[in-house]
Amino acid sequence: MNKPTDLARIPVDHDDIDTNVSSNEHFSTVLEARLSRRSLLRGGAATAASALLGAIGLSGCGGSDNDVVTAPTPPVTSNPPPTEKLLAFGAVSKSLADTVVVPAGYTASVLYALGDPLTANTAAYKNDGTDGDFENRAGDHHDGMEFFPLSATGGASTSVSDRGLLAMNHEATTDEKLSSFFVHANGGTMTLPRPALEVDKEMALHGLSVVEVRQSGGKWAYQKDSSFNRRVHQQTEVEISGPVRGNALVVTKYSTNGTKIRGTLNNCGTGKTPWNTYLSGEENWAGYFTRAAGDDAARADKSVVSLNRYGRSQGASSRHGWETGGLDDKYQRWNISKSGASSDGSDDYRNEMNGMGYIVEMDAYDKTKSIKKRTALGRFAHESAVFGKPVAGQPLAVYMGDDSRNEYIFKFVSNAVWSASDATAADRIATGDKYLDSGKLYVAKFAADGSGQWIELSISNPAIAAYAGYKFADQADVLVNARLAGDAVGATKMDRPEWCSVHPGTGEIYFTLTNNSNRRVEPSSASQAAPDAVNPRVYTDMKGTSAQVGNPNGHIIRVKEGSAGSTATGFTWDVYLFGAESGAPAGTVNLSGLTADQDFSSPDGLAFSASTGICWIQTDDGAYTDVTNCMMLAGVPGRVGDGKKVTLNYPRANGSTLSVDTYVGLAATTDTLKRFLVGPVGSEITGIAETPDGKALFVNIQHPGETTAASSIADPSKYTSQWPANAGYGAGKRPRSATIVITKNDGGRIGT
Ligand code: FEO
Ligand code: CA
Ligand code: CA
Numbered sequence: 001m002n003k004p005t006d007l008a009r010i011p012v013d014h015d016d017i018d019t020n021v022s023s024n025e026h027f028s029t030v031l032e033a034r035l036s037r038r039s040l041l042r043g044g045a046a047t048a049a050s051a052l053l054g055a056i057g058l059s060g061c062g063g064s065d066n067d068v069v070t071a072p073t074p075p076v077t078s079n080p081p082p083t084e085k086l087l088a089f090g091a092v093s094k095s096l097a098d099t100v101v102v103p104a105g106y107t108a109s110v111l112y113a114l115g116d117p118l119t120a121n122t123a124a125y126k127n128d129g130t131d132g133d134f135e136n137r138a139g140d141h142h143d144g145m146e147f148f149p150l151s152a153t154g155g156a157s158t159s160v161s162d163r164g165l166l167a168m169n170h171e172a173t174t175d176e177k178l179s180s181f182f183v184h185a186n187g188g189t190m191t192l193p194r195p196a197l198e199v200d201k202e203m204a205l206h207g208l209s210v211v212e213v214r215q216s217g218g219k220w221a222y223q224k225d226s227s228f229n230r231r232v233h234q235q236t237e238v239e240i241s242g243p244v245r246g247n248a249l250v251v252t253k254y255s256t257n258g259t260k261i262r263g264t265l266n267n268c269g270t271g272k273t274p275w276n277t278y279l280s281g282e283e284n285w286a287g288y289f290t291r292a293a294g295d296d297a298a299r300a301d302k303s304v305v306s307l308n309r310y311g312r313s314q315g316a317s318s319r320h321g322w323e324t325g326g327l328d329d330k331y332q333r334w335n336i337s338k339s340g341a342s343s344d345g346s347d348d349y350r351n352e353m354n355g356m357g358y359i360v361e362m363d364a365y366d367k368t369k370s371i372k373k374r375t376a377l378g379r380f381a382h383e384s385a386v387f388g389k390p391v392a393g394q395p396l397a398v399y400m401g402d403d404s405r406n407e408y409i410f411k412f413v414s415n416a417v418w419s420a421s422d423a424t425a426a427d428r429i430a431t432g433d434k435y436l437d438s439g440k441l442y443v444a445k446f447a448a449d450g451s452g453q454w455i456e457l458s459i460s461n462p463a464i465a466a467y468a469g470y471k472f473a474d475q476a477d478v479l480v481n482a483r484l485a486g487d488a489v490g491a492t493k494m495d496r497p498e499w500c501s502v503h504p505g506t507g508e509i510y511f512t513l514t515n516n517s518n519r520r521v522e523p524s525s526a527s528q529a530a531p532d533a534v535n536p537r538v539y540t541d542m543k544g545t546s547a548q549v550g551n552p553n554g555h556i557i558r559v560k561e562g563s564a565g566s567t568a569t570g571f572t573w574d575v576y577l578f579g580a581e582s583g584a585p586a587g588t589v590n591l592s593g594l595t596a597d598q599d600f601s602s603p604d605g606l607a608f609s610a611s612t613g614i615c616w617i618q619t620d621d622g623a624y625t626d627v628t629n630c631m632m633l634a635g636v637p638g639r640v641g642d643g644k645k646v647t648l649n650y651p652r653a654n655g656s657t658l659s660v661d662t663y664v665g666l667a668a669t670t671d672t673l674k675r676f677l678v679g680p681v682g683s684e685i686t687g688i689a690e691t692p693d694g695k696a697l698f699v700n701i702q703h704p705g706e707t708t709a710a711s712s713i714a715d716p717s718k719y720t721s722q723w724p725a726n727a728g729y730g731a732g733k734r735p736r737s738a739t740i741v742i743t744k745n746d747g748g749r750i751g752t
Contacts, residue, residue, distance in 0.1 A: 698739055
């Protein structure tokens, strides 16, 4: 009912899984703010140098007595901080056009799209559903992405800006009723069983790719025949590394000693290590598995608790029905029902799902090196994995979010301390072994007074060891079931944590919280959560005549570690920006004062430029899409504590009031936040990478035309998008996910 006017259909949102019914406390108690808040950013145009310094240079007022003022740290960049004015471009208007819009003075070109061949011998993509050989083509749903510079001799570099490798995630496919309909000639088979050839194609479209790109004469092109080009898909062998390696929880018919698995799945956010490797987060992998009705009784053990918590209750059907492709093991592995007679799972795939849900490390420069699942970083619906600023002699910190409604934020701290010489280590995967296979995993608990704690998820923590909800066997069990461990210690339920990124000047950590339709003033079910200080908004946003409730527009928080830096167990936080329509009520919804030049909904991708310090914000939205397609904005943030305390008062049914304090950063102005890009119809904007000189920005356009009905496959005029064909790229009219490259016509840095 009340179908939004711009949608031919509403695609199933595979992100909208909620399985957290734990009874963690919420922070509805009104406490006096402990932190003194002051304005550091006193207006005026930011420059790149001030952006990198967290705008500290614009501080115009004295600190109050209990302010902790941290000296600005030097920017992490190989370039001198540029002094040109940031955000000097004209803001891009909201748009419903089927095109990529960038500011005047910029050019956006399509570089690498779904199906593009990755070897000299692979045929050009016909884009009519008849193409095969996807193991040698670009995968689908381009997502997180990193740029790895290549030297003239083809070696790893950190400075070259006209040649490099783009490593990227291929998260999913555009589907309806089981079938990835744009890649099959007639839209594919929408009932079970699925034909093997369709399943093979769909499995190959998921995973990772590495593609070489070069700039010559100002034009970027991908190199079809580069020996660096690579695909990782669902038949690629991947090692299980870290504390879970060899554990009983990952024993399968394929790996009876629990050391390997095939593939990496539903890869979303990314990260780049200080030693120049690629990190990929496995996000909504649970939906690809099927589990038979009656499997609870067949198992009759604690694995049922784990499966339910991770989204596979008995009777759950799979997203694509890959398990019906045939009797071959490569299909049967998607059925995780207990079917074998063994006691350890070595004769079936009852444990297969425990091999998904990790941060995966790949050396983009070297195909001969194993790809490894870094299990020490925990198992959940991973997004990006971002390092705090490395300090020689100190452990490394990696920040991560779990993207489902009411899930948690995590930090991994390495046991090994950082040695700067490892930045150029010859064996990068061995360096990954050193820093990412042993350490401590923490979960975040936010307090109402603007502080917070990192709580270690350790089997020796009594709250975990004695948890009534699940009996953890060992530390590997804690990592595989990190959500349950978070439940045990009372972690804070968040509004769907997506990407995080670290401000190169201040070192503060920013997390997007994309939205949450299960936030309620008075929760009426276990899957709903009440507003708290860090997830403070509950409101209604109308989309046409359809009411969207909870926190439909999302927000962005930031965390400042305590004085111990990477190993701190205490932090302070505030909300950098609240997503909102510019016309929404200022006192309760549009708390960041967004105007038409910068209003947005559902922040998802987030990354700071190491060159300019700009905070790029990308949206994956379904709330504001009656007015605008998804977008990318450029921000120049200040720092934690630069805004003010706000109290939100919610009437309860019994006439009393729920008061929630929160801390909102400095209100946005066009000097500090501006819309830079709007994408084609039905797309989300995700994935961002830049050349070291900051003059080329790579951005992914994911699932244009997602709102097309599969029944329209034979009639291109009914596709809701024909991008990028309508931008002159490639054959056919079916919409394709693609990487674009953005350059400035005067050759300057992007965002100036
Ligand atoms: Fe794949 Fe949470 O976005
Ligand atoms: Ca609206
Ligand atoms: Ca995402």
